[in-house]
Amino acid sequence: MKTLLSTLALIGAMLGTLAAAPVFAQENIPLDRAPDNADNFASLQHGAQIFVNYCMGCHSANLMRYSRLQDLGISQKAIEQNLMFTTDKIGNTMSIAMRPDDAKAWFGASPPDLSVEARAHSRDWLYTYLRGFYRDDTRPTGWNNLVFENVSMPNVLWQLQGQRTVKFEEETDERTGEKVRKFAGFQQVSPGAMSPVDYDSAVADLVAYMSWMAEPTQKTRQQLGVWVLLFLGVLSFFAWRLNAAYWKDIK
Template structure:
């Protein structure tokens, strides 16, 4: 039985996104089954209480080497079945009342936002008592989503400083680093590794057949190459006696 986590809203509102924040490169764990399996567990335990993944069935997790019994014992909620899609019980109207926005479906979030954005976003939360949830995010200012992974990362605040732009002379409010207030269950390195696993799973979920598609693409290109060679030789043989 998967553990229910605090509600989360990965709100999508470009008006609040911080476009000038550099994104960190997400580790490429897409071929690592252990990483994808761990990411699937993190997704079910920390995200699926509020975010749906309506394009993904639990049974598809068997492609990651997770057996049906492991899915039933560890990744299913009480009323779910292996063949069901990853839906949630929370009603959209309730979510909008609680968080101010309806949590988006995460089936293809890695394709719409990019893995680098997700990796940076999930590692950029900080404590902000002025926000309704008590949390804010450096990448997504005034985000509606609380920091559901705070027990793993701990509690930290963000430091900002006012400086003057040398070129324009304007006053600029800039980020100056984080300050750890309460340590988390994981070290910084281990927390980043967990986020990388979660992002890897979100990437896989957005296109589970990506590996197969790439393999087929290679074979198709090889076939077209061979076909082109024979077509070229056939054309040369056909026209060699015609002047």
């Protein structure tokens, strides 16, 4: 029993350390904390709409079926009318017509499937990445990203966010004495259809949906995990008492 408690305490300490550790993208670029909208169905529904309208022009989600969107409170009729292409059926996966070879020729790399992108990266990474685009005339697409330098993807949300440039400052590294480039902020060139606050909210909705899409049963798994741990705890208690009762008369 003492060994079990010690192991659980060690695991808890390790998880606490990992949760408290800061996560960074590019050097000197800390990730912004993404709002937790996992339980907000309105946010998830809006995120699904943004995903279909802006992301599925290039990216597929082949592990997700349109019918699964009903778990977000969206009716089948609404899915068919607003979130599906006319050639798709409700039971189809969220695939696209663009061929990987064409995508590679146009963008230099095939856009990845986004089914589990939120698990490959963190929610904070996606939130910062989608808000980190800026104009860069040296890139083939005319865009660059603060989190993913020299990314092939253009800013598909630029009409909502507007166009920005980025400012960098040079500083001397105290350890090496070398000049390093440090992010010093964005400069708005032209406004978008949304204010910066509304755009951040829309990106938070999109990230929330992508996180849900990566594991739709996450809430069920977590709830089930709590009950399993409680059961194992009760079982361990009775096993401990049974062991004590069995050996108490044996010397």
